[in-house]
Amino acid sequence: MNLFFPPAIYLFFLILGTMISVSSSSLFGMWMGLEINLMSFIPLIINIEMNKKSTESAIKYFLIQAMTSSTIIFSSMFFFIFNGSLFLLSPNIIITLALCMKLGMAPFHFWFPEVLEGLNWINSFILLTWQKISPLIILSMIFHPKSLMVMALISAIIGAISGINQTSMRKIMAFSSISHLGWISSIMFMNSSSWMIYFFIYCLTSFILCLSFWFLNLNYFSQLSMLKNLNEKLIIFINLLSLGGLPPLLGFLPKWIAMISMKNSFPILIILIISSLITLYFYTRLCFSTFTLVFQNTTWIQKKTSKKNSSPWEFWHYFL
Template identity: 75%
Template sequence: MNLYFPPFIYSFFLFSGTLISISSSSLFGMWMGLEINLMSFIPMIINLENNKKSSEAAIKYFLIQAMASAMVIFMALYFYLFSGYVFSQTPNLLITLALCMKLGMAPFHFWFPEVLEGLSWVNSLLLLTWQKISPLVILSIFFFNKALITMALISAIVGAISGINQTSMRKILAFSSISHLGWISSLMYFNSSLWISYFYIYCFTSFILCFSFWMLNLNFFSQLMLNQNINEKFIIFINLLSLGGLPPLLGFLPKWISIMVMSNNFPILIILISSSLITLYFYTRLCFSTFTLYTQSMNWFSKNKTSKNFYIMSLFTLLSMFGIIPLSIFSI
């Protein structure tokens, strides 16, 4: 028997699970919040989309998350039984690996683009933003330094290189998310609470992009080439370049702050900046090809006319340059 509940029920438990995780003072409470969050997100994938691709995505997501949650609760038991003994750092190491698996960081990233490809734009936005809150907060409390910085650098490089030949909007956002997780984890490694500000701006930029793709019914870049509206193309690529961290757009602000924090560690900074340059390279290449290759045939249609909200939200991306310039002056 197929039980179906209204969407707000799933949203309530999704919200509650995250709150339990980030407000709990014990590992068991954090694990319980993760499980509530997981079991409320899977019905949203299956019941609200109801196709074979979403069912496959739900199964993959459940298996990976369940495996990582099992490692977290096992390490919580290990903490309780063997705290203070010789291998006391082992739980921190395994919890770091488990949470990085939950987040989709490299080298545990293979499931993330495939799951995202089977979701609607609403669920894709949740997976890119809301579903990362609990693991990131727990990771900022329990992390093993060497493992965290290693996976952060690998994620930055893999996320940048893997997105080069992608034409699917969802996979580009997935590999961009992996690359941004490398920056966020690097800020955690330096014990900086600024990773929260980085995450806020990343969520805002991802929201604008997912909202734009949903409203224009875009799934692949080939569809964007068939669009005759130059304004829509311009706004989408301004937000894409902002997501990549192109100055002086909004997405550059958190990376500029990260550079200031990590200025004393040159090798890590070089790797992170190089990964961002690779990301900007293929964003710019897609931008040029979309504006130069033009066709008169219209093989796709947007869901509705472009609303004013689309332009108003994108305006924040452009106005951010007026905030970055004074900050750069005061820092000097």
């Protein structure tokens, strides 16, 4: 399937939609930016080579995002027409729930791992990082405190527990993202702007991991044990442990900042720390298994294509 325009055009509108949402001073402008962002990401999901997984992911992503965007615009109309709450239902609650669903926070997280499973690693990185910028900034300005705090704690716990028995690296990254959203939302609840530092470091770590998985053509846990190069294993697992927040790695810095900003809310902090320890448990389990198990005979022949084995300098040709 050939797209009407080069992927670089859709990438430009993807960035434009985010900039419109971030810089807008009205709910309508924010909604319009979210819609531009959505409609430019769908062709990137389908990509030039169309397959069943990418098409299924595109349909699921479109349905969820369209539903949440319509809920946001309905809430803004609801707010201006009735000038406040109606039947004890605040528009901020509806907007908070819609934005949390758009981000993939628990308990509205069921679509997120399934969509991520059908994407390549470049689109996975975009979905894990860039697509969260607009909803997070809107959520930091308009949120219902109690609803946000409940969903943050549920996301931290479910994201940690659900990743334990996963064998797909994309699903591990998805549930890790859900767990990190719990931390970010908790910092927002404390009215602290340090969630931006947390999100930036998360994006940096995710970029290194997704790029490593793409260059090494890694999709499942069993493939990690077949890596011959020790340096490749070290790069992957240092970044995985950093993503989990193991000190003294970089990923521990944002969690340390979060703990300082939430020092007056000790019960919330304890729940978040326990969820982070669970995440670190299955990361270290992956690490030990990969360094100790060696498969002498592979059970399948790994297909190698010129696209997957491309050099790092060909990364930019993806968008041209």
